[in-house]
């Protein structure tokens with residue numbers, strides 16, 4: 569495994585944010601997993617520090633979503649351990665929120681009511697639902713609070729899904745290709761917005777993306793997986809301050825390193 573020298577420096581950067589104390593510490597220790605006879609994860613060890621943003625890159629079908637499902641507590645790993653702040657993860661918990669590629673909003677509910685779902689499910693008193701409007705404002709959807717999902721663009725629907733996650737004040741945001749279906753312009757805007765949300769709220773993030781630049785634009789650390797069964801082949805500390813620029817020489821260098829680890833060294 570290649571380990572870049574500056575991992576601790578970038579963690580320190582994340583931890584300088586005074587509000588980052590709300591971020592979960594995740595420890596994935598020697599996790600292996602398989603479905604029937606199909607090995608999917610092979611001895612994966614990975615830590616996410618409180619408030620840290622970690623991106624996962626790897627070939628399609630290697631096991632990234634499976635790892636996210638294990639961290640979310642949707643199923644237990646066949647072997648190894650996953651803990652949050654030292655406690656074993658055994659089931660889903662509102663402190664860990666997953667956002668998938670498809671926003672999955674309920675079409676018969678307004679945007680506001682979709683965002684309020686988690687609070688309603690947890691029977692949070694209506695008086696505290698001001699958080700819903702705050703979350704909508706954070707993602708720039710205040711004007712559309714009373715609209716229905718079919719009245720939103722793809723990017724707006726994805727922002728509504730993010731607001732629905734944020735309203736629960738997660739300690740860990742688990743993002744599985746959340747921007748994968750957006751057009752490239754909306755995607756760039758959403759990346760900048762996601763960055764601002766993370767910097768403001770201080771939660772930890774585990775992001776799966778196929779987009780190397782997206783990973784480098786957002787994350788403190790980028791972990792590259794092998795083909796299935798996924799094992800860690802490289803860990804790159806993104807030792808660049810925010811906001812980052814895709815034309816910075818160091819950014820370009822890291823992009824080439826990541827592509828090389830993905831076996832795409834000649835694609836640059």
Ligand SMILES: Nc1ncnc2c1ncn2[C@@H]1O[C@H](COP(=O)(O)OP(=O)(O)OP(=O)(O)O)[C@@H](O)[C@H]1O
Nearest residue numbers: 603606608626627628629630631632633634635796
């Ligand atoms: N519930 C399941 N039952 C059986 N096999 C599964 C299940 N979920 C995933 N798999 C298999 O596990 C492997 C890894 O799937 P996974 O969805 O984790 O890949 P991925 O890295 O997220 O891929 P992609 O980048 O295309 O989303 C695949 O071969 C898939 O067919």
Ligand SMILES: [Mg+2]
Nearest residue numbers: 632633634744
């Ligand atoms: Mg996947």
